[in-house]
Amino acid sequence: MDDSDPNAISKTKFEHEHGSRRFGLRETALTVLIVAVGLLLFAGGSIRRAAEQIEPGPARDVAMALSEPAGWLADELPFNGWAEDATAWLSPDEDLGGGEGFVQAATQTGPSERPLVTPDSFDPGELGARAAKLPLTKLLVTGDSLAMPLDVELARRLAGSDVRVDRDAHVGTGISKSALLDWAKLSAQQAEELQPDAVVIFIGANEGFPLDFGAGRRADCCGPQWASAYANRVRLMMDTYRRTGSARVYWLLLPTPRDPERAEIARTVNAAIRVAAQPYRAQVRVLDLASIFTPGWRYRAAMLIGGKDTIVRESDGIHLNDAGARVAADHVLEAIARDFTR
16 A cells, blocks of 8 residues: 555545455346346336337337337336336426326217218328229219210220119209209219219319308308318218228219310319328229329320320310220229229
8 A cells, every 4th residue: 555645545544444354256246136126127118119119210119129028028017117107296297287198089879979080081102001802893983064975985994894884963952052953962863873883973064153151151163162062061971971881982083174164163162172182092083183194283185096196075175075085995994903993
């Protein structure tokens, strides 16, 4: 010992007065084991949650594999809950008032309450799942005059197969006008009598009439009130045609009409159709003919088909002609082939 080193003197004096205690290898291992067991018993759930927060990849896979036993043990024993209760005062919940939480919101089922999201709202393909294809035996092609000559083209393409095609176009009718024909009643009748596996509907040439949106109030086209009222009518029809999920519906969006006023109506109709389909995306396919025939929402009477500029619209600037119907049929049959075997 160096007497000139005060630190050495003080350390020696302390050890002399209080004794010296050092952990051996066995005691160190026992201490580590006790700490590890304590973490497993009291913080197993936290270990698993920490692993779940890691970005997907090999590191997360390894962390999850190591943390699963700890998480399982925490689920089986009460110690994790005791630890959370004992330390809750360190991070108390803020007083967030009397609003509803997720648990309360998830129990709402009344007709006036917020609608709940259901599995029907998701197209399985968008979730990475591959839905089993269904057998196609009965196809209904319906709508107003827009459905013609598409209905004939689809029937021709499916001739000789085991698919029965029912064509039921109603010229001059519309969803926003029910004096001539009520599409809510017609769709219910079609679904009940024909029992189609798939429904192709192309309608919207006669829209824009004022619509009721509750409490005796009426809205003119084409603001949000009118669009919401129209979407609710479309949604009712979609729900009817899908037959509680057993059928598939292919609703065609409108290509841009030549007339600017009609184009404004068609734009709103298309927006309403998209919104209406949201709860039923597992069964309802919205087919965007507008992007095919009138990209950028600009009217055009002709388009390239097989490298040749071909007229695809009728002279009225609204309907598809035979060539246009063939293009639309290609698009429809491609969509049907993703859902059905035939």
